[in-house]
Every structure is written in structure tokens, then in C-alpha cells.
Amino acid sequence: MLDEAGFDTLESLTLPYSEFKEEVTGIKAGHARALLVMVAEERERISIPRKLDYVEQGTPPVYESTRDNSIEKRALAGKFPKFPSNEEDDQRKVHAWFVGVAAWSRVWSLDIASMCVYIERNPNKSLAGTGIEIGSDRFKEEDAYWGNCFLVEHQSDSLVMGLLTGAQKDYPKMTEILARMADIFAPKHEDYVTQLRIKLINMTPCTQEHRLQSALIEWEELREELKTRGNEQGSLEVLASLKILLSGLSKVQSLLSNAKMLWGVEKIGLDKLLELAKGCGKDWVRLKPKSNPKPTPKPNPNTNPKHNPTPKPDEPKETHNPTPNPNVLMGSMGSRPLYHCDAWCFKHRNCALKGASEGGVNDGVSQCKFMHDPSMENTDPTHRIAHFNTIPCKFGSAKECPCLKLPQGCHFKHS
Numbered sequence: 001m002l003d004e005a006g007f008d009t010l011e012s013l014t015l016p017y018s019e020f021k022e023e024v025t026g027i028k029a030g031h032a033r034a035l036l037v038m039v040a041e042e043r044e045r046i047s048i049p050r051k052l053d054y055v056e057q058g059t060p061p062v063y064e065s066t067r068d069n070s071i072e073k074r075a076l077a078g079k080f081p082k083f084p085s086n087e088e089d090d091q092r093k094v095h096a097w098f099v100g101v102a103a104w105s106r107v108w109s110l111d112i113a114s115m116c117v118y119i120e121r122n123p124n125k126s127l128a129g130t131g132i133e134i135g136s137d138r139f140k141e142e143d144a145y146w147g148n149c150f151l152v153e154h155q156s157d158s159l160v161m162g163l164l165t166g167a168q169k170d171y172p173k174m175t176e177i178l179a180r181m182a183d184i185f186a187p188k189h190e191d192y193v194t195q196l197r198i199k200l201i202n203m204t205p206c207t208q209e210h211r212l213q214s215a216l217i218e219w220e221e222l223r224e225e226l227k228t229r230g231n232e233q234g235s236l237e238v239l240a241s242l243k244i245l246l247s248g249l250s251k252v253q254s255l256l257s258n259a260k261m262l263w264g265v266e267k268i269g270l271d272k273l274l275e276l277a278k279g280c281g282k283d284w285v286r287l288k289p290k291s292n293p294k295p296t297p298k299p300n301p302n303t304n305p306k307h308n309p310t311p312k313p314d315e316p317k318e319t320h321n322p323t324p325n326p327n328v329l330m331g332s333m334g335s336r337p338l339y340h341c342d343a344w345c346f347k348h349r350n351c352a353l354k355g356a357s358e359g360g361v362n363d364g365v366s367q368c369k370f371m372h373d374p375s376m377e378n379t380d381p382t383h384r385i386a387h388f389n390t391i392p393c394k395f396g397s398a399k400e401c402p403c404l405k406l407p408q409g410c411h412f413k414h415s
Helices: 017-023 029-047 070-077 090-106 110-121 137-154 166-170 174-184 186-201 209-228 235-246 250-257 259-263 270-284 382-388
Strands: none
Touching: 017 029, 090 110, 090 174, 090 186, 110 137, 110 174, 137 174, 166 174, 186 209, 186 235, 209 235, 209 270, 235 250, 235 270, 250 259, 250 270
16 A cells, blocks of 8 residues: 555655545554654664674773672671670770771771771761761661671670660661770770880880891881870880880891991981881891700710629529419410410310420411410300400491301400
């Protein structure tokens, strides 16, 4: 019908509905309107220029990953650090717990870790000045996750749970729980700072060259900790502390004693001394520690040596031959001769060799090493049976022992 009217392509269907209805007679009104709408949509789609793919453009595509791996990061962080409640030296362990909690949080969220450090150092300050968007949906979700992990780890610890309010137990959040824990231990804050200051002043001297690098790192962290807590020490105190730390190293002391010749100064300052210490620490960190070999003990001369006289050839040696006891039984190979043979004394057993008392060589191959006393033959001695009953059977239980089915039985102990 359309071909007869001359509308054989999309470009030809450009007439409005009224003129199209007059040209194409016999088409229904609904079909005509639907056809014109489809033609207009198809013409608009064809008019949009096609985008070239990366093969035609000559540039490979850049894939952007939209996958959220926060679940894997949280699993990688592991178990929540447990709070050290009711232990000796609480302040040191509580501070170590705050450091551990920040490290645990840093695995899966840098914002939460930064907030942990800020709250621990400023328990009574507002969180508005941290620069972290605490009102964002992501931070709220991470804040609640931290709080729930804390609650799950300490739900059986009545001492820790007693420090939280009912609202904090029902809706746990890091910003509330950690701030409360830091506020509770705030009274010990001054004592802890005092301990740090005393430790800096009375530094333990480093006596091993390969440990100087680690000792300097600990010294700098101690100094930075005091600075962060608002108790920065003066240059004289810091210089005296560093000198005490280096006082155990003879090489450093020799350099300091020759300061005028090396650097042209009478006394070396803090910056120069710290630079010298860091340089020595980097050079010595791979040195092997000096071994302290144990001194070789000197031989102790024996003032009273035992005299072992050599017998004269004319004097015969005195030999001790024990008198055999006919009532002794010994059935193991390699035992002393003239003991009774177990195979001879027990029933349903047979020793095919000649007895040791019958003359010959008792080598255990051509002749038995033990006695064949006619009075002890097939007597089943009770004290030998009692002895065997103390030895576990190699087959274990009586059900698994095949010797019990034989006429001679099994005299060993069964489980």
C-alpha cells in the first residue's frame, strides 16, 4: 500500500498526518499515526553521530573500578584490640591500646584512624576542628561499625561495659565510646606525661653500635610524644638526654672529645650532635654484634691421681666368677649364661637346641645360651608369668592378639 503511494523509504515519509491520510487511502487512522511516530523516532536516532570505539580511535579504554573493597579491608584488620582493664601499669597499657586501635582502624579507614589519634590526644576538645567530614554517610557507617566491633569484643567484660552509658550500648559509636574512654583516663594524663619526661631525662645509654639506630628512633618518638602532649622539653634538656643516650658508645665519645679538631668548635650543639648520631646509626645498623666467647677452661691438674698398679707377670690375676643361682630365670638373648630358658620352662613351647649346661659353646645358634634343667621343664613358672603381665602386648587388646588362640597363649598385658 505504501509502495503504491510512493512512500518506499524513511526520507519519503515526511508528510503530516492529514496529508499522509489523503495520499494513502485505506489505512486505518491508528496505524497511520503509529507509523509516523516510529519514522520520526528512527530518523532522530540516525541523525545522532555514532561514537567510535577505542579500536577505531586508536586509544585503549581506561577502566575505572567501582567495586567497594571495604569488606575485605575490614576482614584484613582482624580482631578488635581488647582494652587492658584491671591490670598493673594501666597508663602505659592504655596508651598502647590507643595506638593499637588507631593502627587497627587505619587498615580499613584513614578517617577513623585519624579521629582515634585526635580523640586520644584531645579528649575534651570538639571534633569540629579535625577537618574530617563527620556528617557524611560514609563516616557515620564507619563510626557505627567501629562501635559495634568494640561492643562485640568487650560484651563479656563487665568492667569495660560498666564504663559505657545505656545509649552507648544500644547505639555504639566510635566518636562517643573512645571519647568517653579517653575522658575517664584523663586524670592519669598528667602522671603519664611526667613519666615520659623522666624517661627522656634519664635515658638508658646505648651500649651496642648496631642498636643505635633503633635507640634514636625511640628517643625521637619520646620527644615528639611530649611535644604533642604540650610538654615540649627545652634544647638544654634534649641535648643532655641525647648525650646520655650516646654515652655508652666509645667511638662517639672519641669523636666528641675531638670536636675542636674535627669541626672547629669547643662544644657541639644539639643539631650537630643529632646529625652525627644519625649518620653513625645508619652506618652501624648492619654491624654484627660482638660475640662474647666463653673462656676455655684450663685443665685442672689432678694432685691425687689414682694409682693403677700393673700386675706383675708372675702374679696371677684374681678373677671373680659369680655362683649361678638355679632359681633365676632369664629368657632374653644376650643375658648371662646358666639362667633357665623360658622356651624350656613354659608348656607348649620348644627349644630345639642343647642346653647351656650340657657342654659345648653357648653361642645361641648351635647351642642355647640358657639352662635346660629337667626339673623346670614345662612348669610355667608363676613369677615369670607375673613379670610378663607387666609388659604391654605388642598387639594391644586381647581381641587383636593372635597368640591367645594358640595352645601356649599370651602372657603379656592386654589393654
